[in-house]
Amino acid sequence: DVKVTQSSRYLVKRTGEKVFLECVQDMDHENMFWYRQDPGLGLRLIYFSYDVKMKEKGDIPEGYSVSREKKERFSLILESASTNQTSMYLCASSFHGTGAYGYTFGSGTRLTVV
Amino acid sequence: AQTVTQSQPEMSVQEAETVTLSCTYDTSESDYYLFWYKQPPSRQMILVIRQEAYKQQNATENRFSVNFQKAAKSFSLKISDSQLGDAAMYFCAYRTRSGNTPLVFGKGTRLSVIA
Numbered sequence A: 001d002v003k004v005t006q007s008s009r010y011l012v013k014r015t016g017e018k019v020f021l022e023c024v025q026d027m028d029h030e031n032m033f034w035y036r037q038d039p040g041l042g043l044r045l046i047y048f049s050y051d052v053k054m055k056e057k058g059d060i061p062e063g064y065s066v067s068r069e070k071k072e073r074f075s076l077i078l079e080s081a082s083t084n085q086t087s088m089y090l091c092a093s094s095f096h097g098t099g100a101y102g103y104t105f106g107s108g109t110r111l112t113v114v
Numbered sequence B: 001a002q003t004v005t006q007s008q009p010e011m012s013v014q015e016a017e018t019v020t021l022s023c024t025y026d027t028s029e030s031d032y033y034l035f036w037y038k039q040p041p042s043r044q045m046i047l048v049i050r051q052e053a054y055k056q057q058n059a060t061e062n063r064f065s066v067n068f069q070k071a072a073k074s075f076s077l078k079i080s081d082s083q084l085g086d087a088a089m090y091f092c093a094y095r096t097r098s099g100n101t102p103l104v105f106g107k108g109t110r111l112s113v114i115a
Helices: none
Strands: A004-006 A010-013 A019-025 A031-038 A042-049 A064-070 A073-078 A087-094 A109-113 B003-005 B010-014 B019-021 B024-026 B032-039 B046-052 B064-069 B074-079 B088-096 B109-114
Touching: A004 A087, A010 A019, A019 A031, A019 A087, A019 A109, A031 A064, A031 A073, A042 A064, A042 A073, A073 A087, B003 B088, B010 B019, B019 B109, B024 B074, B032 B064, B032 B074, B046 B064, B046 B074, B074 B088
Parallel strands: A010 A109, B010 B109
Antiparallel strands: A004 A019, A019 A073, A031 A042, A031 A087, A064 A073, A087 A109, B003 B024, B019 B074, B032 B046, B032 B088, B064 B074, B088 B109
């Protein structure tokens, strides 16, 4: 069964901490994405990557960075967590070069910053 | 830039009835894909149905079907014989044919199913 796995389902961190959210896919997908999901705002794109060591800013990159050292792993980094980063974070992956198949999603990490 | 609009933040339907969720989008492209995703309380996003813009025939998957009106840029989802397990957030999404740009999502519609 193909999968996108997010390392934590729930996470509680303190303000100012450096936070790592990990995402691993086993489908050999080139593309990987990080979204945050907030009530009434839908899914907003933070960062995405089309290849190893490549990254592109999405709609709301401020306060975040990413790392993609291996094809299967895409990490989202909150350099100094703040309470306004409390949210649900969704990772997704897809093949490059065709839009036909949409995304495969992870099951999300609900992050609370206190 | 492409945008996707879901004008119904919440909807409800009686079990076994039919409900239609609305979605409109804006694009200057002529060839693209449209999707409906379901997010149940478990949070796992599941692909419900997909429509290719160059196909005039509306996509159907069991109890789920779409009404795709390309000229009107409308892509509604019809759920027939609603079941309790259909209760979820539903997101409409757009993607270019090449797939070299991210999916663009609507803000979602929360569907409740009443027993």
